[in-house]
Amino acid sequence: MKGGNLKKGGTHLRQGKLERYWFIENQKSFYPIKALCRVMKVQRSAYYAYASRRTYRKSAWQKERTAQVKECFQINRRRYGSRRIAASLKIGRTAVQKVMRRENLKAIQPKSFKPQTTDSRHGLAVCANLLQDGTNAPRARGEVFVGDITYLRLQDGKFCYLACLQDKFTRRIVGWKVSSNMTVQFIIDVFAQARQRGLIGRKAIIHTNQGSQYAVLQYRRLLYIGFRQSMSCKRNCL
Numbered sequence: 001m002k003g004g005n006l007k008k009g010g011t012h013l014r015q016g017k018l019e020r021y022w023f024i025e026n027q028k029s030f031y032p033i034k035a036l037c038r039v040m041k042v043q044r045s046a047y048y049a050y051a052s053r054r055t056y057r058k059s060a061w062q063k064e065r066t067a068q069v070k071e072c073f074q075i076n077r078r079r080y081g082s083r084r085i086a087a088s089l090k091i092g093r094t095a096v097q098k099v100m101r102r103e104n105l106k107a108i109q110p111k112s113f114k115p116q117t118t119d120s121r122h123g124l125a126v127c128a129n130l131l132q133d134g135t136n137a138p139r140a141r142g143e144v145f146v147g148d149i150t151y152l153r154l155q156d157g158k159f160c161y162l163a164c165l166q167d168k169f170t171r172r173i174v175g176w177k178v179s180s181n182m183t184v185q186f187i188i189d190v191f192a193q194a195r196q197r198g199l200i201g202r203k204a205i206i207h208t209n210q211g212s213q214y215a216v217l218q219y220r221r222l223l224y225i226g227f228r229q230s231m232s233c234k235r236n237c238l
Helices: 006-012 016-029 033-039 044-052 062-077 082-089 093-102 184-196 215-224
Strands: 143-154 160-169 175-179 205-208 228-231
Touching: 006 215, 016 033, 016 044, 016 093, 033 044, 033 143, 062 082, 062 093, 143 184, 160 184, 175 184, 215 228
Parallel strands: 143 205, 205 228
Antiparallel strands: 143 160, 160 175
16 A cells, blocks of 8 residues: 555455554555554554454454365365465455465465477487588478478367478468377378478478487388488588
């Protein structure tokens, strides 16, 4: 309420003296306690007793609030913090934070989901880079294709994977697929999709990184018949 109208403070607190004590506690750095007690219509001695915790006891209202917060916390398997509990119970977040501190309720922090990435440390045979230094630059469509896999973040915090194959001359995506798992069959389907559309010419170069999905024999067999496989160096896109 810093910078606001102190006289209007009482209109925002209708839950009883406990809320008024909290208000005074939060605002005493900005206004005199005497003025705050007068506006909140509480005895200064009562506030000081509350502040020193000499005579303060939980009210029925506070016991109910504490029980609500603890129940919400347990129902949600201790994964809800003050923000989500406040939204669920439709009460102020500050009140929830006070209860959680007093009851030592600490939300479990879930482990962040890490998307799988292509692994070039596989020990499989790799191909030469046929596009290095501009060699074999495409002069028409259907001659050179580049493939890659990336991940897409979902609303629930997890990821799915997108594989695509692009004609380097036209920059057209000739094949793509989304999957929850990054498997060899995943990229095989992308290549097969482009072939079925008749978009890959004979002896075309299929260029990718050195990821294990592109280096396994199952995938490379598809390229042995009529195509040339090319791989970039590590930490190099071409």
